[in-house]
Amino acid sequence: MADLLTVTSLGQIFGTMTTVQAVDDVSFTMPKEPSIFNLVGESGSGKTTIARIILGLQKPTAGHVLYNNTDIGSKDKQWQTLFHREVQAVFQNPYSVYNPVYKVDRVLQTPIRKFKLSRSQQESREMIESSLRAVDLRPGDVLGKYPHQLSGGQRQRVMLARIHLIQPRLIIADEAVSMVDAAGRVTFLNVLLDFRERLNISTLYITHDLSTAQYLGGNIIVLYKGRIVEAGLTREVTKNPLHPYARLLIQSIPAPDPNKRWAEKLPLNMAEMSLVQSTNRARCLFAERCPNVMDACWQTRPELRKAPTDNTHEVACHLY
Amino acid sequence: MKNEEKPEEKSFRSRLQRYRPLARYLGNRFGVYLFTLWASLSLAFILFRFMPGNPMAMSVTQLQSNAGLIVGADKAAEYYREKMGLNEPLHIQYLKFLKNMIFGPFDFGHSFVKYPTPVNEVIGRYLPWTLGLFTTSVILAWILGTAIGALLGWMRRSRFASWAIVLTTLINITPIYVLAVFLLLGLSYKLGWLPSGRPYDAQMMPSWKWPFIKSVLIHAILPVGTMVLVWSSGWILGMRSLMVSVLGEDYLAYARAKGLSPLTILKEYAFRNALLPQVAGLAIVLGMSLNGAYIIEIIFRIPGLGTLFANAAALRDFNTMMGLLVFSAFTVLTGSLIVDLAMPLFDPRIRRSDA
Amino acid sequence: MRNPKLLIGGLLFLGLLIFALAGPTIAKSRTKLKDPLQISAYTPYQAVSDEIPIGSDQLGRDAMAVFLYGMRLSLGVGFVAGIVGTLLGVLVGFVAGFVGGNTDTILRVLTDMFLVVPTLPLLMVLSISVDKWDLLTIGLLLGLFSWPFVARTVRAQVFSLSQRPFVDLARLNNENSLEIIVQELIPGLLPYIFLSVSGAAVGAMLAEAGLQILGIGSGNLATLGYLMAKAMGAGALGGGFAGQVLLPAGYLTLTFLCLNLINMGLDEQFNPRLQTTAHGE
Numbered sequence: 001m002a003d004l005l006t007v008t009s010l011g012q013i014f015g016t017m018t019t020v021q022a023v024d025d026v027s028f029t030m031p032k033e034p035s036i037f038n039l040v041g042e043s044g045s046g047k048t049t050i051a052r053i054i055l056g057l058q059k060p061t062a063g064h065v066l067y068n069n070t071d072i073g074s075k076d077k078q079w080q081t082l083f084h085r086e087v088q089a090v091f092q093n094p095y096s097v098y099n100p101v102y103k104v105d106r107v108l109q110t111p112i113r114k115f116k117l118s119r120s121q122q123e124s125r126e127m128i129e130s131s132l133r134a135v136d137l138r139p140g141d142v143l144g145k146y147p148h149q150l151s152g153g154q155r156q157r158v159m160l161a162r163i164h165l166i167q168p169r170l171i172i173a174d175e176a177v178s179m180v181d182a183a184g185r186v187t188f189l190n191v192l193l194d195f196r197e198r199l200n201i202s203t204l205y206i207t208h209d210l211s212t213a214q215y216l217g218g219n220i221i222v223l224y225k226g227r228i229v230e231a232g233l234t235r236e237v238t239k240n241p242l243h244p245y246a247r248l249l250i251q252s253i254p255a256p257d258p259n260k261r262w263a264e265k266l267p268l269n270m271a272e273m274s275l276v277q278s279t280n281r282a283r284c285l286f287a288e289r290c291p292n293v294m295d296a297c298w299q300t301r302p303e304l305r306k307a308p309t310d311n312t313h314e315v316a317c318h319l320y
Numbered sequence: 321m322k323n324e325e326k327p328e329e330k331s332f333r334s335r336l337q338r339y340r341p342l343a344r345y346l347g348n349r350f351g352v353y354l355f356t357l358w359a360s361l362s363l364a365f366i367l368f369r370f371m372p373g374n375p376m377a378m379s380v381t382q383l384q385s386n387a388g389l390i391v392g393a394d395k396a397a398e399y400y401r402e403k404m405g406l407n408e409p410l411h412i413q414y415l416k417f418l419k420n421m422i423f424g425p426f427d428f429g430h431s432f433v434k435y436p437t438p439v440n441e442v443i444g445r446y447l448p449w450t451l452g453l454f455t456t457s458v459i460l461a462w463i464l465g466t467a468i469g470a471l472l473g474w475m476r477r478s479r480f481a482s483w484a485i486v487l488t489t490l491i492n493i494t495p496i497y498v499l500a501v502f503l504l505l506g507l508s509y510k511l512g513w514l515p516s517g518r519p520y521d522a523q524m525m526p527s528w529k530w531p532f533i534k535s536v537l538i539h540a541i542l543p544v545g546t547m548v549l550v551w552s553s554g555w556i557l558g559m560r561s562l563m564v565s566v567l568g569e570d571y572l573a574y575a576r577a578k579g580l581s582p583l584t585i586l587k588e589y590a591f592r593n594a595l596l597p598q599v600a601g602l603a604i605v606l607g608m609s610l611n612g613a614y615i616i617e618i619i620f621r622i623p624g625l626g627t628l629f630a631n632a633a634a635l636r637d638f639n640t641m642m643g644l645l646v647f648s649a650f651t652v653l654t655g656s657l658i659v660d661l662a663m664p665l666f667d668p669r670i671r672r673s674d675a
Numbered sequence: 676m677r678n679p680k681l682l683i684g685g686l687l688f689l690g691l692l693i694f695a696l697a698g699p700t701i702a703k704s705r706t707k708l709k710d711p712l713q714i715s716a717y718t719p720y721q722a723v724s725d726e727i728p729i730g731s732d733q734l735g736r737d738a739m740a741v742f743l744y745g746m747r748l749s750l751g752v753g754f755v756a757g758i759v760g761t762l763l764g765v766l767v768g769f770v771a772g773f774v775g776g777n778t779d780t781i782l783r784v785l786t787d788m789f790l791v792v793p794t795l796p797l798l799m800v801l802s803i804s805v806d807k808w809d810l811l812t813i814g815l816l817l818g819l820f821s822w823p824f825v826a827r828t829v830r831a832q833v834f835s836l837s838q839r840p841f842v843d844l845a846r847l848n849n850e851n852s853l854e855i856i857v858q859e860l861i862p863g864l865l866p867y868i869f870l871s872v873s874g875a876a877v878g879a880m881l882a883e884a885g886l887q888i889l890g891i892g893s894g895n896l897a898t899l900g901y902l903m904a905k906a907m908g909a910g911a912l913g914g915g916f917a918g919q920v921l922l923p924a925g926y927l928t929l930t931f932l933c934l935n936l937i938n939m940g941l942d943e944q945f946n947p948r949l950q951t952t953a954h955g956e
């Protein structure tokens with residue numbers, strides 16, 4: 001059976017003179033049936049870059065993304081319209097997704113117009129109001145207002161109302177709750193779960209906060225310096241993390257500080273870490289911090305392999 | 321990760337690597353300089369050959385028509401037709417022009433304003449005044465403006481500072497020649513405090529003796545004062561707003577919490593950070609300042625390059641104008657290159673890589 | 676209009692504009708001459724009298740009439756140059772900021788180049804070869820030199836705006852580049868575009884008067900700068916003709932003041948909102 005989303009050998013290098021490999025050979029698939037995938041990693045691990053590539057906002061330097069078996073770079077106008085209708089996003093910053101010049105209503109009206117979701121003024125009005133109610137907002141509280149007149153939580157929920165309106169098949173939610181307070185966070189996550197149950201919408205939930213990923217369940221992909229280091233069922237991976245970096249992550253829940261790099265809690269392996277090694281990418285990138293480091297770790301890159309414990313579980317580490 | 325490196329790793333190579341961004345910055349900047357210089361030269365060439373009325377040919381004709389008036393002008397005209405190669409194909413003319421401008425002898429031919437003195441020599445004669453007044457004013461304005469701006473930024477909540485800012489803004493938007501006129505009218509004509517209208521006392525002969533130098537200095541007060549007043553106002557406003565944003569409320573609170581003295585923040589943090597854009601601005605503003613300086617020279621009748629330019633323009637002395645155009649561009653571009661090359665001294669981020 | 680700077684600047688500028696437009700009518704009403712600008716109606720630089728309150732100019736015209744007519748011309752030069760400079764600058768800045776990449780690099784180097792090269796000598800050389808010295812020509816010429824400033828501001832603004840997530844959202848809404856430019860970017864840019872027009876206009880009026888002081892220009896286009904420059908050249912400051920310098924200087928300065936007030940007002944009105952939405956990224 002064909003998959004909903006197929007990401008193959010994605011790579012992204014930034015810069016010409018000094019380069020940053022933001023994404024390095026990332027592959028995963030999301031199935032047709034409604035599901036939740038969590039993409040977790042510390043800040044700078046390449047999560048946003050992956051999200052932007054999947055959304056077609058940026059072209060990768062390597063690999064490709066298929067949606068329903070069609071490359072998302074397809075030039076077909078009709079297909080692009082369909083793709084945008086079916087793959088939508090909720091961004092991290094609920095302030096700057098709004099153009100300050102316009103009223104909030106516009107983010108709900110534009111998709112209706114562009115995707116021809118309604119036939120009459122009356123119908124779009126009703127659609128907008130019911131979508132707002134679906135995410136626990138009173139239409140009167142938000143319609144006719146300018147973005148700066150709403151709270152962060154309200155703004156993020158208007159974005160969810162927009163999703164409800166468009167009814168896509170896949171949501172990419174990049175750090176969607178990192179700027180929302182704790183109460184708003186739970187509401188938001190519940191709406192995502194509800195969307196999956198009632199509307200059959202899948203979510204690629206991107207976060208640095210493992211506890212929210214655990215709340216959602218589903219599958220998990222752990223990213224470190226642009227590479228997948230571990231993947232599997234969220235329940236399984238959090239119960240029994242295999243990769244030394246994943247273990248560190250699980251130990252440090254709750255770790256809500258988005259600016260912290262978890263790996264830096266570990267000391268550098270001074271002896272092996274040389275200038276030459278620091279630029280070498282044909283190795284395990286976690287080696288300089290890994291408590292279990294071996295010689296092989298400096299010499300070859302560990303491939304993502306089936307874990308010995310469970311065949312839904314994958315890990316990229318020379319220990320296994 | 322720098323500080324965790326092993327000592328022996330801090331080898332020559334790694335030290336060299338750390339300075340790569342600096343080298344790249346300097347290289348980039350120099351490349352853009354050469355390119356801009358080349359573009360300016362080419363523009364000058366194009367201007368003088370393609371402008372309606374073809375100035376180059378015109379200057380030859382002019383020489384010929386003056387043949388009866390200026391001794392030897394007919395010979396000069398012949399000489400120029402040869403020398404400028406006006407009959408040669410354009411690309412040859414262009415290459416010869418570039419060669420002349422790059423490898424010398426930087427020959428612009430004879431001037432008409434001071435016929436038959438070569439343009440180079442005439443420029444050399446007028447240059448010291450412009451160089452002296454312009455450089456002094458630019459530097460003085462920058463130093464004063466930056467210092468006063470920092471001070472006003474520091475005192476940002478005082479009543480005095482807000483009035484000073486209003487006044488500075490007013491001066492800033494006043495055209496330089498209007499201010500010059502006001503100052504001349506007030507301080508010179510009405511009050512008679514300061515001399516005006518010439519670079520030094522009419523009775524004196526230029527020399528390196530004190531009375532003459534004193535006369536020059538006194539006569540320079542008004543023109544230099546005007547330029548410093550107008551230009552420093554821009555620096556004051558820029559520096560003040562930079563300081564105010566650098567000294568944001570949060571930062572002060574944080575510093576107080578850390579027990580730093582306000583003066584330390586002013587010196588170590590705010591001033592250093594606000595200084596950068598000020599230095600960068602200097603490189604950009606030089607050209608515009610030269611425009612103002614030329615006008616000031618005319619108003620105060622100082623025999624500098626601005627005056628020479630005006631005289632040359634009045635006489636349609638294209639040789640001299642070409643020389644001045646190339647010379648002004650070269651000076652300003654080199655000036656801003658020097659400022660830009662000095663930038664790393666102020667900006668550790670360009671100097672070293674902490675990547 | 677809640678902003679006092681915007682209000683005062685706007686009203687004052689309106690007043691100056693009306694004064695400039697009414698100038699010729701006023702000039703006609705206060706003279707017996709058929710043409711208020713009649714040459715040789717008086718001897719050149721004739722002393723101040725009731726009839727000619729600031730004397731006569733070098734061509735023997737009533738200097739007051741020249742002033743009254745000149746306001747319109749000076750504003751006109753500024754207007755033409757402002758529009759031309761802004762159009763060019765917005766185009767360059769927009770392309771650079773929106774397209775990015777190598778295009779941006781090239782355009783930025785070009786802009787900086789024009790910014791750094793001293794323009795007055797260039798302008799002088801160019802204007803000498805202009806044989807028809809009229810409002811449109813000089814406005815165009817000055818406009819050609821004012822675009823780099825505009826391009827810089829617009830580029831920075833477009834760049835910062837097009838990095839905003841709302842542009843990403845627009846793409847997810849399947850909006851094309853044209854829609855994004857017109858609907859998402861231009862509205863936020865409008866205050867900056869106005870700022871550019873007035874900035875370029877001020878610069879052009881300044882430069883025009885500067886050219887006149889350098890002795891370039893003709894009596895055909897008797898702008899305020901012309902009146903000022905010629906009077907100064909004739910030693911008006913010491914010779915009792917200070918009015919011929921002070922009146923135009925005063926008018927120009929007031930105009931600059933108004934435009935600057937409007938600019939500051941616009942900045943205050945539009946910037947804080949843009950900044951509050953940008954914070955926290």
Ligand SMILES: Nc1ncnc2c1ncn2[C@@H]1O[C@H](COP(=O)(O)OP(=O)(O)O)[C@@H](O)[C@H]1O
Pocket residue numbers: 014015020021022041042043044045046047048049050
């Ligand atoms: N447009 C860009 N240009 C250059 N570097 C970038 C760009 N976008 C991201 N990066 C770099 O790529 C890396 C991954 O960034 P990102 O995908 O934003 O990570 P995350 O979302 O996990 O924090 C970071 O080192 C970041 O600095």
Ligand code: SF4
Pocket residue numbers: 243244245284285286287288290291292293294297302316317318319
């Ligand atoms: S591959 Fe080696 S260094 Fe990398 S995580 Fe596994 S054990 Fe540690």
Ligand SMILES: [Mg+2]
Pocket residue numbers: 047048049175
């Ligand atoms: Mg991110």
